[in-house]
Amino acid sequence: MAVATQGASSGINSQNTRTLLRVSILFLIAAAAVASRLFSVIRFESIIHEFDPWFNFRATKYLVANGFYKFWDWFDDRTWHPLGRVTGGTLYPGLMVTSGVIYHALRALTVPVDIRNICVLLAPAFSGLTAYAAYLLTNEMTTSSSAGLLAAAFMGITPGYISRSVAGSYDNEAIAIFLLVFTFYLWIKALKLGSMLWGALCALFYGYMVASWGGYAFITCLLPLHAFVLIGMGRFSNRLYVSYTTWYALGTIASMQIPFVGFLPVKTSEHMPALGIFGLVQLVGLLQYVRSSMSAKQFKTFVITVLVGAVGIGLAGLVGLTSLGYIAPWSGRFYSLWDTGYAKIHIPIIASVSEHQPTAWPAFFFDLNMLIWLFPAGVYLLFQDLRDEHVFVVVYALFGSYFAGVMVRLMLTLTPIVCVSAAIAASQILDTYLSAKKPNPEEVTDAGSTDAKPAKTSGLRVSSKPAVGIFTFISKALVVGGMVVYLLMFVSHCTWVTSNAYSSPSVVLASRMPDGSQHIIDDYREAYQWLRQNTKEDAKIMSWWDYGYQIGGMADRPTLVDNNTWNNTHIATVGKAMSSSEEVSYPIMRQHEVDYVLVVFGGLLGYSGDDINKFLWMVRIAEGIWPEEVKERNFFTSRGEYRVDAEATDTMKNSLMYKMSYYNYHSLFPAGQTVDRVRGARLPDQGPVLNTIEEAYTTENWIIRIYKVKDLDNVGRDLAAAASFDRGQKKKASKKKGPRVLRVD
């Protein structure tokens, strides 16, 4: 692509032709960005992926069906039973409102499009816009005509961004990354021009960003940081003053319109840097003004007084308000950004999510491929000509890299700047080596002698020498050829990663038949559809929180806990019910009016993402609240192994989760050959016995097992006695174990 532009720009000088070329290249990039995200739609179907998107999809359907105001006031009594959730006030509505607007616009044009298809295709559509935003942002950084287009192409297909924006990945990030990049572009534009209009636009898009994603805090912290660094570098200017104050004032007001954010911008520590820099900018502005009308000596005293006074009052105010509780201190999620071990100890629920783990280093190469080594080169190139906007890239690069190293999912915020910097580096190479003109040796010496900026070259002498060009064709061909090979490898890598790693809906599993044809394993939807059609409308389903959103979205049944995880105690209650024995769990389930319990079991198929493998997190989260009743240690054998076979501990074997997973499982196999294919364990021939719940439905491949919680016995026996009577055991046999009492540990 760069080759095409380069050739065109040197050969054709007409402005219109260039614009046309540019527009068509950008359209092609957008088309490539959209197309590379459609693997899952083509392979499977137009389906919402994974977990959180199901909630967003359900919320969008609610919005479309009930209108905006109802959505705003939505109290959802079908989740977090019996607490409910003030959904309208605890979500970021940007995504749903965007789809709703698109839906109604298309309906106004009488295009009968299903809301599901809008939701599925929203992320790819916005990725095209993101590519365009990256183009605009890069163009602000460099004058090279190809850098912007390269950045757009990188942004369009880099797996680091595709990972969260494939078709069906209907999550906040789907639109948030576009808003992030575009807000940064507007910020740079405002800063460059010192324009209130651009500052206001920046604030507007910042407001949209706040409405869309919790990651808006990244902008809230990065822009002040940029301003602060500029002030520290002695680069305070009226441009900075105008753009920053405009952005902060309007942006903060805009962000406070979102109920979920509300007064957080003035009440929490995460938002304080922006406020502090706002004050600092005022102060510096004042000093600048005062300096022009005072003698130097007076000014010095004035500066010291004012600085000490302002900083002192500001800090004292902050500390005072924080200790009085008006300003919330840093939240746990924030601490986990600095100490990666923090969450595991203090907030197991955050640590239990795989995307909150620290990034492994191959992930950078996996997600960014060659961009990761072009990235420092690009940042380095920006040092050559360190203008205000380049400082922004440098600051962003530093912080983005740090956060991407701390948490897997924050790779997403790093990706845009990597694309921009890498594009600058790549275009620098291509611009230098692709020039068809042979440099004139006289011009070179001329250029060398007329270099009239000795002060700037002192530190970066080599790099700041004017580009003169390459003489031999061979070196040109070698470098350009090498670059082209890298670019092609990048494309094939991106395609491969997208196709293999990021395009699985995870609701539907694909496998191959012996003859090579695709076989779909659709157990999740089988179970959800069964629940939806054959249980009563308000049957409460207890499951681990991972499946809460899917049950709400696909089975349309009330759940106890879901992926929102706002109430740790409630989740711990479910964890306790799952990890305790039936005598303890049954009262808990009765108290929460549970009708059905749903577990995921991969033993038959070898599906490793099942509940037994997640079980230790349930135990840990429950232990966090009831350390006396649930003990992680008891689930490990004396040799410290986590086992499910005959060697498993009694606590493990008696836990509801274990019983539900393996109930009746042995009857599928001949005696002595019961195998759990996930854990490679040979199970005992005597399966677990259930007294208080009964198997209601098991899917074709046993991935989902649904149990019905039994009602109290008709004749007043306890359920264990009733069940053993039904099994035909004499009373004596059950007496042997002694009377059943609540377990006391």
Added chain:
Amino acid sequence: MKPSTIATALLGLVCSAFASSQRSTVKLPADFKPPQVFKNANLVHIISLEKNYVKEQVNVLIENTAAEPQEDYFLPFTADQLKRVGGFEVKDRKDGGAGPFTVDVVNYDSASSTQYYRIRLPAPLKSGGQQTLGITFYYLSAYRPLPASIPQEATQYLSYEFSPYAQSAYPTLKQKTEVKAASATIPDFTKVEGNGDVAEFPQKQGSKLTYGPFGEKPAGASLPASVRFEFNKPVTHISELERDIEVSHWGGNVAFEERYVLHHQGANLSSQFNRVKWAQSQYFNPASHALKEMRFPLQVGSVDTYFTDTIGNVSTSRFRSNKREALLELKPRYPIFGGWKYPFTIGWNSNAANFVRKTATGGFVFKAPFLEGPKQAEGVEYENINVRVLLPEGAENVKLLADVPESSIVETTVDVHKTYLDTIGRTAVTIKARNLVDEFKDRDLIIYYEVPSAMTLRKPLVIFASFLTVYAAAWAIGKVEVGFGQK
């Protein structure tokens, strides 16, 4: 049939179609009683329990006992039966070309436990004259599983209540009732006192029970009886079928979409579903009362089939298409047992040439089956059917003929539906019907309509004009100077 003959037939037949857009009923005074002007000289009542609906045939030789010629013959139903009866057709058994019998529901006193269908003979029957009527009708939701809940692998039995004396508003001189069960295993049936040389009715021959012949019975004679027989097949009941047919002249395509709400009305499971037993029974004993699979024979040439439900595509469907057949085989997500429910959607496309013909007069004739649906050995019954045909935008002069019993059609309407960048909207013909069974699968739906050629060109022109407007507006806005800085 040639298109032109269809058209002329239509013009003759259905001009009155929209005059009576409501279900054909006759209003009679509240104290109505059928006048005793007929007697049934001979009557044979055949109750067929072979499918999961009941088909009843009453072949009766009627005789006018009044002095004047008579044309209205009434057939009584209980109020409960009336809700479930459908597909009511009458033929002359002797003379096939006797002309159409008009059948109406009598609307007189909704609280009465006896309701009537009125059969209007094609020509009044003169005093003392005789005519042989072949009356056919169906009962939906007719059975009661007994026992009502059974284990997963047990055999299902259904019971049906009937009267060995055929229902009639007139005295019957001689009659016989035959009950044909689905299988020869009939553990229980009501025995009644014999007549003549037979000591006890019924006589059982394989799966057939014969009651009678009986002597003279007065009008309204009835005898409670029931039969319980083995029926180890699903009792499939479709409570709602919405069938959308979209005719596109520009695309040369007819798109079908059908949305079903399917219930299994057989015996419930006495304990919860057991996957192990189910998987094992698939190997050893595939007969089960659960519904595992459905086959939809589509019109030859159907393409792009899909099978979805509320949460997306169901991957377990197979479509076999060749020159002779187009068979869509569906497996629901889960086996459907008694009391369970499964709503789903299927759809497909077909070439318009297979369905739409142009007539000599410039109009179009559309002909498609009124009902397609699954072809199951045990039968399928439909409670509410809503067929909607979307004709091209601006279609007018719509005339239609639905070749299903008129008493089953509840309502037909023609209105406008806007979709796919329509400006005035497409003509939508909606036909609501009730209580039909899959025996009406191959009945035709024929629609005649005209599309003025100006209408055909309307959409491309509108789209062209709107794009032109957008470009012009964009150009004009681009020309506006918004900044106030110096250039």
